[in-house]
Amino acid sequence: MNGIHDMGGMDGFGKVEVEANEPPFHERWEGRVLAMNRSMGFAGAWHIDDTRYAQETLPPQVYLAASYYWRWELAMEKNLIRRGLVTPEELAAGHALQPAKPLPRKLTPEVVAAGLTRSSFFRQQQGPARFKPGDRVRTVNINPQTHTRLPRYARDKLGVVELIHGCHAYPDSVATDRGDDPQWLYTVVFDGREIWGPDADPTLTVSIDAFEPYLEPA
Amino acid sequence: MSGHDHDHPHEHGSELSETQLRVRALETVLTEKGYVDPAALDAIVETYETKVGPRNGAAVVAKAWSDPAFKQALLKDATAAVNTLGHVSRVGDHLVAVENTPQRHNMIVCTLCSCYPWEVLGLPPVWYKSAPYRSRAVKDPRGVLADFGVELPKDTEIRVWDSTAETRFLVLPMRPAGTEGWSEERLAALVTRDSMIGTGLARTPAELAQ
Numbered sequence: 001m002n003g004i005h006d007m008g009g010m011d012g013f014g015k016v017e018v019e020a021n022e023p024p025f026h027e028r029w030e031g032r033v034l035a036m037n038r039s040m041g042f043a044g045a046w047h048i049d050d051t052r053y054a055q056e057t058l059p060p061q062v063y064l065a066a067s068y069y070w071r072w073e074l075a076m077e078k079n080l081i082r083r084g085l086v087t088p089e090e091l092a093a094g095h096a097l098q099p100a101k102p103l104p105r106k107l108t109p110e111v112v113a114a115g116l117t118r119s120s121f122f123r124q125q126q127g128p129a130r131f132k133p134g135d136r137v138r139t140v141n142i143n144p145q146t147h148t149r150l151p152r153y154a155r156d157k158l159g160v161v162e163l164i165h166g167c168h169a170y171p172d173s174v175a176t177d178r179g180d181d182p183q184w185l186y187t188v189v190f191d192g193r194e195i196w197g198p199d200a201d202p203t204l205t206v207s208i209d210a211f212e213p214y215l216e217p218a
Numbered sequence: 219m220s221g222h223d224h225d226h227p228h229e230h231g232s233e234l235s236e237t238q239l240r241v242r243a244l245e246t247v248l249t250e251k252g253y254v255d256p257a258a259l260d261a262i263v264e265t266y267e268t269k270v271g272p273r274n275g276a277a278v279v280a281k282a283w284s285d286p287a288f289k290q291a292l293l294k295d296a297t298a299a300v301n302t303l304g305h306v307s308r309v310g311d312h313l314v315a316v317e318n319t320p321q322r323h324n325m326i327v328c329t330l331c332s333c334y335p336w337e338v339l340g341l342p343p344v345w346y347k348s349a350p351y352r353s354r355a356v357k358d359p360r361g362v363l364a365d366f367g368v369e370l371p372k373d374t375e376i377r378v379w380d381s382t383a384e385t386r387f388l389v390l391p392m393r394p395a396g397t398e399g400w401s402e403e404r405l406a407a408l409v410t411r412d413s414m415i416g417t418g419l420a421r422t423p424a425e426l427a428q
Contacts, residue, residue, distance in 0.1 A: 005331065006329065006330055007329055007330075007349055007352040008327075008329030008330075008352065008353065008355075008356045008357070008380065009353065009356060009357045010349075010353040011353070013348075013349040013354070014350050015350060015365050016345050016348065016350045016351045016354070016362055016365040016366070016417075017348070017350070018343070018345050018365075019343065019344060022343050022344065024266050024267050024271075024340065024341050025263070025266075025267070025341075026344075027237075027238075028238075029237060029238050029241040029242075031262075031263035031266070031267070032241055032242075032245055032259060033241055034263070034266070035258070035260075035262035035263050036244065036248060036259060038262055039248075039253075039254045039255075039258055039259060040248070040253060040254065043254075052331050055331070064349070068332070068344065070237065073241060073244065085251070086247055086248070086251070091243060091244065091247060092243075093243075094239075094242070094243035094246050094247065095246060095247060095250060096247055096251045100252050106255065107255065108255055108258055109255065109257045109258050109260070111258070112258055112261035112262055112265060113261060115307070115308045116262070116265070117308050117309060117337060118309075118310030118312075118336075118337065119310065120311040120312075121312060121383075121384040122311060122312075149330065149382045149383060150382070151330060151380065151382060153329075153356065153357075154380075163314075165312070165383070165385055168383060168384060169384075171383075185385070187379075187385070189377070195357075200357075201376070203372070203373065203374060203375050203376050204359065204375075204376050205375065205376070205377045205378070206356050206377075206380060207377065207378070207379050208380045209380075209381065209382045209383035209385050210382070210383075
């Protein structure tokens with residue numbers, strides 16, 4: 001979706017403000033939100049792209065005004081209600097009022113202590129890769145109403161395949177409950193001028209990681 | 219509470235903000251329903267507060283500076299290479315290391331959200347997740363670098379890697395001059411978080427001495 005989250009190339013947000021000696025969390029609740037989200041993801045309540053899509057569908061004014069972990073809180077509440085794991089009445093009451101729905105797993109302190117690594121997104125290959133490093137490609141011009149990982153600034157642009165990362169779960173499908181639909185994933189590099197026009201910094205190249213459906217031969 | 223706004227509440231004992239109350243309510247519901255174990259939540263918070271941070275990545279970089287075979291392995295398959303350093307940190311699949319050279323400077327961003335190599339760098343700083351960085355990094359990286367006080371030669375290629383999938387990127391910064399013969403431990407002290415994102419350079423021995 002063409003949401004406010006797709007910020008690459010926008011102007012007007014000002015300077016990057018760096019906080020010296022920034023702590024991992026500024027407030028205790030931020031850590032709880034992060035930990036709940038990790039825990040529910042481990043439990044199999046939802047996929048990482050559901051978390052992203054739930055944030056993207058926040059109204060733009062809410063998205064921009066919310067701090068990072070507050071967006072996570074709002075996204076978690078949306079996903080819990082959407083999947084029937086928690087009701088709005090339970091959130092309002094601050095207590096369970098309905099029986100729980102079964103989840104595949106539950107995160108324990110022992111699992112955390114053993115070292116929580118990220119999930120693997122590799123999936124069984126469905127067919128041969130359409131492109132190889134060095135191939136010239138053009139990104140497609142798509143404007144789906146739903147989740148996609150092809151940023152607006154990189155649509156309908158000429159680039160070159162640089163790396164091939166194997167077959168991965170396809171976020172556009174996963175976030176809309178249509179399954180993994182595994183796709184080949186490539187790093188595709190663009191000249192800065194192809195994206196931003198002749199006035200762009202001539203030393204700039206930008207790459208994205210593009211799933212195969214985002215690419216056409218060029 | 220003057221000077222405080224609702225987006226950034228602070229804890230004042232019994233004076234709990236709406237934010238804190240809402241997060242607490244969510245945790246209570248999830249716990250009562252058996253979805254989460256509060257002790258596991260404590261362990262996750264503790265992991266990010268005490269165990270996982272940029273020093274993990276710094277150890278990887280220092281090893282790559284010291285050991286050419288490890289550096290080659292890191293650039294070929296960073297997940298496998300980092301996982302050979304069992305004591306540093308285990309990482310999941312899809313970690314990619316990219317090398318800075320005099321010809322090319324690499325910089326990492328996630329324009330769409332906040333993708334970041336947590337397992338080697340810890341939690342991303344607020345600026346990495348902020349609109350100014352996400353919007354400008356792909357269009358005006360030299361301007362962003364200026365915000366960090368970094369100026370590169372005019373003819374250095376700048377490659378910005380937008381993390382739009384589950385691949386995660388770690389910048390291997392250039393080893394500062396004057397560090398010949400240094401131990402990995404001494405070298406690691408030169409490796410800043412920002413140098414591994416590409417918004418900074420490794421410290422020089424002179425900067426370290428300050």
